[in-house]
Amino acid sequence: MDVAIVAMDGVADLGLTAVLETFALADRLRHRLVAPPSPWRVHTVSTGSSIQSGNGYTVPTVALGDLQFHSDAAAVPGVLIVPAVQIGDPQELIAHVSGVGSRPILDWIGRAHSAGVHIAGACAGTFFLAEAGVLDGLPATTSWWLGPAFRKRYTAVDLDESLTVCRTESVVTAGAYLAHVDLALSLIHTASPALAEKTARFLVTGSARAQADHIVPEVMAQGNSLLAGFEHWVRRNIGEQFRISTAAHELGITERSLQRITQAELGMSPKDFVHDIRIAHAAHLLRTTSLSLESIASRVGYLNAGTLRNLVRRRRGMSVAELRAIPNVW
Structure with a gap:
């Protein structure tokens, strides 16, 4: 399965690497199962050939146009993941997500969703999913401290920020930074519950505690x-x-x-x-x-x-x- 991780300038280093490492570990552990799932081919994609992370690291990426959304296209991803961007202020985040510079990302999310690609986002990344309209009418979660701003802007979304992960048939959302691991494990679980459980054990995570335990x-x-x-x-x-x-x-x-x-x-x-x-x-x-x-x-x-x-x-x-x-x- 192809997995496209949408990175952009300012992407949260912890969120991006958490998703990459969780899928990489799952791939290394696949052969320990009697009936392993197919491997994941993970692509980090953006509007160009590289991006600068929130902490200033250069991350090479595949251009968005190189992955197409047609049922007969070999490169169509099965999952599209939007990790967080490193913006802590809710109003600054909304301005960024709704700005002209984010329009190519939003259009791409919308096209992927229409093509039947499974969409996922964590922390501030959930704002891109909501801005693209793919969460309208669905339950969702986000980082607990972003909940009030999210709820005010995206009134068509049934938000519950007490959840760490919220799954629907076509979209998965997750909460704060370390919930990127839970998000990736949730997606791995759809292919192989046994592999998700084994990966969680190696990561010493997966207790499924709710964000409600951490809300201040x-x-x-x-x-x-x-x-x-x-x-x-x-x-x-x-x-x-x-x-x-x-x-x-x-x-x-x-x-x-x-x-x-x-x-x-x-x-x-x-x-x-x-x-x-x-x-x-x-x-x-x-x-x-x-x-x-x-x-x-x-x-x-x-x-x-x-x-x-x-x-x-x-x-x-x-x-x-x-x-x-x-x-x-x-």
Whole structure:
């Protein structure tokens, strides 16, 4: 199978090499299987013969025009992958993706999708897929800190930035930088689940933890001054049982306005955002102190440990014991 990795000036070095190395390792491990899949032929492609990575390295590439999208063309790729570009500011990223310089890439993504090529993107690369329209009407994920900007611009996409990988029949999206590995493993899995599992073991990865475990609520809120104010207010009052209406009143807005803001920016209600802030702090206390669950629940504003336990299960999909046991291997 031919795999085309779309690189452009400023491509994130870690994202690009993560995809390249994961496919290369899978190819080296194929012969350890009783019934190995066919090898992958991986092409790094761009609008010219080379690009400059985000860290300034020159990467040789195949020109886009050398890979055609016709059913009878031998060089048509089975998978097209768009890794991240090294742009951290959401508005700068949107300006780049929607700019004239990105039009050849967007057109190429659209033509590939129309030709039945499987499309994949990770981190900031998902913005190119959305801008090209291939995510319209589909579920998708992206880097959790880019979620608010993505949701605001691409309203036709069903975004869930808590996911590490989101698969549909024709498109796969993945989250932040290291999720490029999960993206590549997901694509390998379509050809051989056994090879994907073996490759993951060699990489010491593939635990399928959700991005939700890593989301920092204050970063999610920083793009909107009212939302940031709400987040700061919750942290100042985190040990109290308060009403959302009280927070809205002290911020000088109506509860309905606060509801609209959190839904538009974060895709959740103010109440769920408060739960996420409290659970994030509870997780920190679970991992860094010997406090009892009852004491931690009280410190983050819940009347009893049972409430915290149920919310962790509902919001994080795990037990409190599993949350506490998540190790920092470094």
